[in-house]
Amino acid sequence: xEMRLTLFxxxxxxxxxxxxxxxxxxxxxxxxxxxxxxxxSVSSLIVDSADKLTSLLxxxxxxxxxxxxxxxxxxxxxxxxxxxxxxxxxxxxxxxLVIDFLAHAKLHLFHxxxxxxxxxxxxxxxxxxxxxxxxxxxxxxxxxxxALLSMFYLSSPMxxxxxxxxxxxxxxxxxxxxxxxxxxxxxxxxxxxxCLFILFVTVLVLTRTVNWNEPPKRIEGGAEKIS
Numbered sequence: 001x002e003m004r005l006t007l008f009x010x011x012x013x014x015x016x017x018x019x020x021x022x023x024x025x026x027x028x029x030x031x032x033x034x035x036x037x038x039x040x041s042v043s044s045l046i047v048d049s050a051d052k053l054t055s056l057l058x059x060x061x062x063x064x065x066x067x068x069x070x071x072x073x074x075x076x077x078x079x080x081x082x083x084x085x086x087x088x089x090x091x092x093x094x095x096x097l098v099i100d101f102l103a104h105a106k107l108h109l110f111h112x113x114x115x116x117x118x119x120x121x122x123x124x125x126x127x128x129x130x131x132x133x134x135x136x137x138x139x140x141x142x143x144x145x146x147a148l149l150s151m152f153y154l155s156s157p158m159x160x161x162x163x164x165x166x167x168x169x170x171x172x173x174x175x176x177x178x179x180x181x182x183x184x185x186x187x188x189x190x191x192x193x194x195c196l197f198i199l200f201v202t203v204l205v206l207t208r209t210v211n212w213n214e215p216p217k218r219i220e221g222g223a224e225k226i227s
Contacts (some may be wrong), residue, residue: 014093029082103163122146143175
């Protein structure tokens, strides 16, 4: 009974934490969307004006146009990244909860909050870096840093290197799927449904032998202790 209540309140807290983290992401996402609209308007003006300029200025106009288009493309990808953030955060917390119970780690809600802040910083670092480098490169750097920091942080409270590394690998897989979802234009719905189905089957297989009525056992000092 105690385990069921703990799981229930953790699920409620994760939902609340996801909603709280989504607020700043939504605000930044709206700003990026407006920025994309402005850049597209500027790009359209440059393209329309290019035909009216003399051949002497043609090269300079093409250079300016390419710079505006690249910036617009980076911001558009960031806008899509922020748009899908609620699903990514939800999946990241859900999988952390599954690993938490499978490893009998009994993570505190504070640990979930720290991981959530790290995921929030992933979005901001990606946005900041994409002003200087291509979006795929900025995304890759942010994803690897976030996964490594999450593994390092969880290794102590989970009392298991394997569990923390496992979550880091899970995060990298999620980052990869999220990147593909952000960059593809067509077939977004079918890809999302397939990913959710695979995730559901994975959780189903991992938790099929868990007895939710028993208190978790945590291994400490080579002996199992009932918490």
